[in-house]
Amino acid sequence: MAEIHPYDKYFQYLLPVLKSKVEEFRLLNYGTIDIPSLWKYLTVKKWRKPAEDVHVYELVADILSIMPGDYMNYATIEAYRSPNWFEEVNEEELRELLGTKKIEQN
Known part of the structure; x- marks a missing residue:
């Protein structure tokens, strides 16, 4: 559960x-941002204290002062911190997940 x-x-x-x-970010071709992501950036990074x-x-001024580069740096670091979902999946499990069949080699 997320902390309030x-x-x-x-x-x-x-x-x-x-x-x-x-x-504004979308007009500058930073189309991957949305309100929940921006709010998370603010609460985790900008307003951590x-x-x-x-x-x-003051909060409005903080929001309006966000630069796209600052947000993108944060988003990039968060992406690297996220787990690799396929790291521990072996070939058989991956095939089952993707619904493919193993091709027998002679």
């Missing part, structure tokens, strides 16, 4: 700004 971030309570207020930032008395305008 203190700024999650502001998500609905920040949704229009998040949508705007995602649209949340302030107790934060104002919504």
Whole structure:
């Protein structure tokens, strides 16, 4: 289960700004970004040390200041951290998963 971030309570207020930032990234041909990914970047990376008395305008400024390169660096590192799903799968299991038959060699 995911841990709740203190700024999650502001998500609905920040949704229009998040949508705007995602649209900006898409206009710049960074089409793989979506709102949940951007929110995860913010809560994990940008806001990893949340302030107790934060104002919504400060959060808006943080969102608007995100550079595509910063997000893409984070996304690349996260992709490398994700597990290799086929690392421990042997050839027989892979064939079963893909629904292919083994060709007998003479």
